[in-house]
Amino acid sequence: MALAQYKYKDDIHRCFRCGYCKFPGDWSDVTNCPAYARFRMESYSTGGRLWLIRAWVNGELQWSEHLGRIVYACAACNNCVEKCPLSFSDDIVQMVVAAKNEMVELGLLPTPVKTYLQNVQLHGNPYGLAAKRRGEWMADLAVAPYDDQEFLLFVGSEGAYDSRAQQAARALALTLQAAGLSFGVLGKEETDDGNEVELLGEDGLAEMVAQQNIQTFQKKGVRKIVTFSPHAYNAFKAIYPKYGGRFEVWHYTQLLAQLMRKGAIKPAGAEAAKITFHDPCFLGRWHNEYKAPRQVLQAIPGVQLVEMARNKKSALCCGGGAGNAVIDLLGGSPDSPARIRAREAAATGAAVLAVACPNCLTMLEDAVKVEGLEDRLAVRDIAELIRP
Amino acid sequence: MDKIYSALTQIVGEDYVSNRPEELFTYSKDLGTSPPQFPEYVAAPRTAEEVSRIVRMANQEKVAVVPLGGGMTLAGLALPLRGGIVLDLKRMDRIIELNEKARYVVIEAGASHGKLTAHLHKHAPHLMHSEPGAPPAATIGGNLAIHGQGDLAHPYGFNSDMLNGLEVVLPTGEICRFGSCAIGCAWYTLHPLPDLGLFLGWNGSTGIITKVSLRLFPCKKFREMDIFVVEDETLIPDVLFALTHVGMAEDLVAWSSAIPPFANELHHISINITGDSKEEMEFKRRQIFDIKLSKYIRDGVGAIGAVAQPSERPQISKSADWKKGGGFEYVGSIMPVAAYPECYRRGAEISTRHDIPYTVLGRVIGAAHGMMFSWSYAFNRADDRSVQHARDALHETDDLVMELGGTIWKPAVFGQQLLMSRMDPNTLQMMKKVKTMLDPNGIMNPGNWEVA
Missing domain, CATH: 3.30.465.10 (Uridine Diphospho-n-acetylenolpyruvylglucosamine Reductase; domain 3)
Structure with missing residues (x-):
């Protein structure tokens, strides 16, 4: 059965499978595509995935759970977009998302993806936890509900529900309070940002959660949003304007860098002298923001920032994007991208692996434990490193 | 469970073996015009010992083994012509x-x-x-x-x-x-x-x-690419002989192509110069341009096309997308440098017949002891007629190589058969003996260099 409505039907054949998309900027390895790094089969490379999608769209290949897993193993890290030299490169990730749109339309989804989407639909978060528990992360903090403050702090599903990400979200709230920032939170009125839902191909649900958040923001008069997660940052910057939601959006590292410049935050000494930083894809490759998190880290007294060999535009994704932090199609192996990344971080000699994304935080902390590196490498969100 | 699949999983681990339609489809195709050839298994070993165990098992089971590297030959040389196991060696x-x-x-x-x-x-x-x-x-x-x-x-x-x-x-x-x-x-x-x-x-x-x-x-500190251009293709061999005599270049490539239009029917010689100092670079430029190429400029038959262009390694190629079709394949040959004009003219004719913008290139090997001359044919992967035109053009070009007295480099099976049909019978028999002695069960990439 051919899929006549597939959006990129006239372009997807243009991928030559030359393999540039597997590399980082310096060509040092073919493992900068997280799915290819994990499985090392051409089917999991960007080119292989596009050729398989084309075969499915043309009716040469039938859908299967395995095909679904190959397509959904794309973490939307944008490394392929960065490295492909051809003129259609900007559309590569969207070619994959468009295939997911078709799978959603046909009800052909790998089981974990279906569960993810149902959880967002039913509970407003991918974990299937009760919506009424969304505000529990700040239960013992005096964080004000949003009521015309300068900023809305949007913690997102990870910050609200994931126990490790909650710690970092709390650290961020305390830091912003100490800086005297005027901000509030939505608590139970917040719902999932929809970034992953859109990347998982469920446009209808993505629009629904976006509209729900936009209505809430507009009803409360929100003008400026600071996000805990780069994924939410992308949603508000790149997706919500499609639905009429236009706000001034900051990732928290951008705001912290500014507050530090103004002297509103004066971090205490470092937890460790040597820190390395893992660039989150939705801040780095998706929005070209590499400076702000580094400025924050370098402003901490006593910190020596050391870079991993693959950094900034060439950073290896932790494998958590496009819902993979929850659906976990890239885990379970020493070749899982998060474990490779944990080893790379340890190889720098740093005692702290700093992150600026709750997905990266949980992915990399789990990886550090599985690799047996927790005695010499701690994973910390930047918010935790500067908390008062 | 399938006995061979089970053996492969024991050797390389379950994650790195597949007999699923998705992997079999992916490894049934290379990047050129070859029709798909489906394997029965794909395995990605990590060590030579794992490769050895797979090959021993394949001999017992009499199943073909096809080693695959980057899969960039474009000529279908790592396609499993007789099914069997594709070994992806990139781990x-x-x-x-x-x-x-x-x-x-x-x-x-x-x-x-x-x-x-x-x-x-x-x-x-x-x-x-x-x-x-x-x-x-x-x-x-x-x-x-x-x-x-x-x-x-x-x-x-x-x-x-x-x-x-x-x-x-x-x-x-x-x-x-x-x-x-x-x-x-x-x-x-x-x-x-x-x-x-x-x-x-x-x-x-x-x-x-x-x-x-x-x-x-x-590897020298400085590198640049200079380009010398002539209109008359018959001058190219002389220019290359002159440049190889002076021996100042690191790489010499003569090329002509219909796209971009400024290059059409002109012949460019890309000259890579490297040096450890600006003085060395300038000395080499002088030897090349002032001593060897100036006469062509004075005679009005040659010109400097570009000077001191960046020469990046690795190269980035966009030629696969020239027809916005995601495909090209080329015939490579090893030719005498003197054959450049005929190679160009006849190649352009083949391209015209098949409505493909011509692209030819000759890279000098040694002191002009030969050149790797290639004729590239872009095609639109989504258009079967376009693919067939490219395939026909490739076969005609294989014949042309033979006619011009060259040898085909990395020939596809069609080209291998052409070469073997002309090969000295004793040499052919020796190839057969060597192959039979090394590979008594005929399991290694069968269909390639197969003497009848």
Whole structure:
């Protein structure tokens, strides 16, 4: 059965499978595509995935759970977009998302993806936890509900529900309070940002959660949003304007860098002298923001920032994007991208692996434990490193 | 469970074996015009020992084994013509030894050329290897298995002439070493031991290359590409002879193509110059342009097309998208340099007949001892007629190579048959004996270099 409505039907054949998309900027390895790094089969490379999608769209290949897993193993890290030299490169990730749109339309989804989407639909978060528990992360903090403050702090599903990400979200709230920032939170009125839902191909649900958040923001008069997660940052910057939601959006590292410049935050000494930083894809490759998190880290007294060999535009994704932090199609192996990344971080000699994304935080902390590196490498969100 | 699948999972682990339709589809195709050829299994081994165990099992089961590197030959040389197991060797990608003083690197065959270039840039920036004119995902072993050449072909010859040693898994599973490494010494020379050149150019039909010692060469601090242009193609051999006589270039490539229009029917010679100082660069430019090329400029038949252009390594190629169709394939040949004009004219005629913008290129090998001349044919992968035109053009070009007295480089099966139909009968019989002796069950990449 051919899929006549597939959006990129006239372009997807243009991928030559030359393999540039597997590399980082310096060509040092073919493992900068997280799915290819994990499985090392051409089917999991960007080119292989596009050729398989084309075969499915043309009716040469039938859908299967395995095909679904190959397509959904794309973490939307944008490394392929960065490295492909051809003129259609900007559309590569969207070619994959468009295939997911078709799978959603046909009800052909790998089981974990279906569960993810149902959880967002039913509970407003991918974990299937009760919506009424969304505000529990700040239960013992005096964080004000949003009521015309300068900023809305949007913690997102990870910050609200994931126990490790909650710690970092709390650290961020305390830091912003100490800086005297005027901000509030939505608590139970917040719902999932929809970034992953859109990347998982469920446009209808993505629009629904976006509209729900936009209505809430507009009803409360929100003008400026600071996000805990780069994924939410992308949603508000790149997706919500499609639905009429236009706000001034900051990732928290951008705001912290500014507050530090103004002297509103004066971090205490470092937890460790040597820190390395893992660039989150939705801040780095998706929005070209590499400076702000580094400025924050370098402003901490006593910190020596050391870079991993693959950094900034060439950073290896932790494998958590496009819902993979929850659906976990890239885990379970020493070749899982998060474990490779944990080893790379340890190889720098740093005692702290700093992150600026709750997905990266949980992915990399789990990886550090599985690799047996927790005695010499701690994973910390930047918010935790500067908390008062 | 399928016995072969089960054996493969025991050897390389479940994650790295597949007999699912998605992997079989993916590995049934290469990037050129070849029709799909489906394997029954795909496996990605990590070590030579795993390769050896797979090959021994394949002999017991009489199932074909097809080694695959980067899959960049475009000529279908790693397609499983008789089904069986495709061995994706790219997990075997370790750089084992970099010996700066003896100027060699020992590397696993599945490592990419991009990885080696990056490694040398970081750890030994004064050394380089010869990069093929292929995307950086092309592998070291794959390039040797097809007798590749690269951007050091002018000073040093074929890439397969730059070998210091080889490790090969034979078709019966033994792991053999060739060169000084075979007697327990370092991997610093292939000579003067008895020549056992049984694996280069055989497309993996006599064994699977698993480790390689490659010679490294001085990498200069400065590099640039200059371009000299002539309208009359008959001048190209003279210009190349003049440039190779002076010996100042690192790479010499003559090319002409219908796209971009400014290049159409003009002949460009890309001249890579390198040096450790600005004085050395200027000296080389003077030798090339003032001493050797100025007469063409004075006579009004040649011009400087560009000077001091950046010369990037690895190369980035966008030629696959010239028809916005995601495909091209080329016939490569080894030709006398003097054949350039005829190669160009006849190639352009073939392109015109098939409505494909012509693209030809001749890279000088050695001191103009020969050139790798290629005719490229872009096609639209989504248009069967376009693919068929390219396929027909490729076959006509194979015939042309024979007619012009050349040899086809990395021939597809059609070209292999053309070559073998003209081959000295005694040589052909020796090929058959060698193949039969090494591969008694005929399991190694069957259909390639197969003597009837």
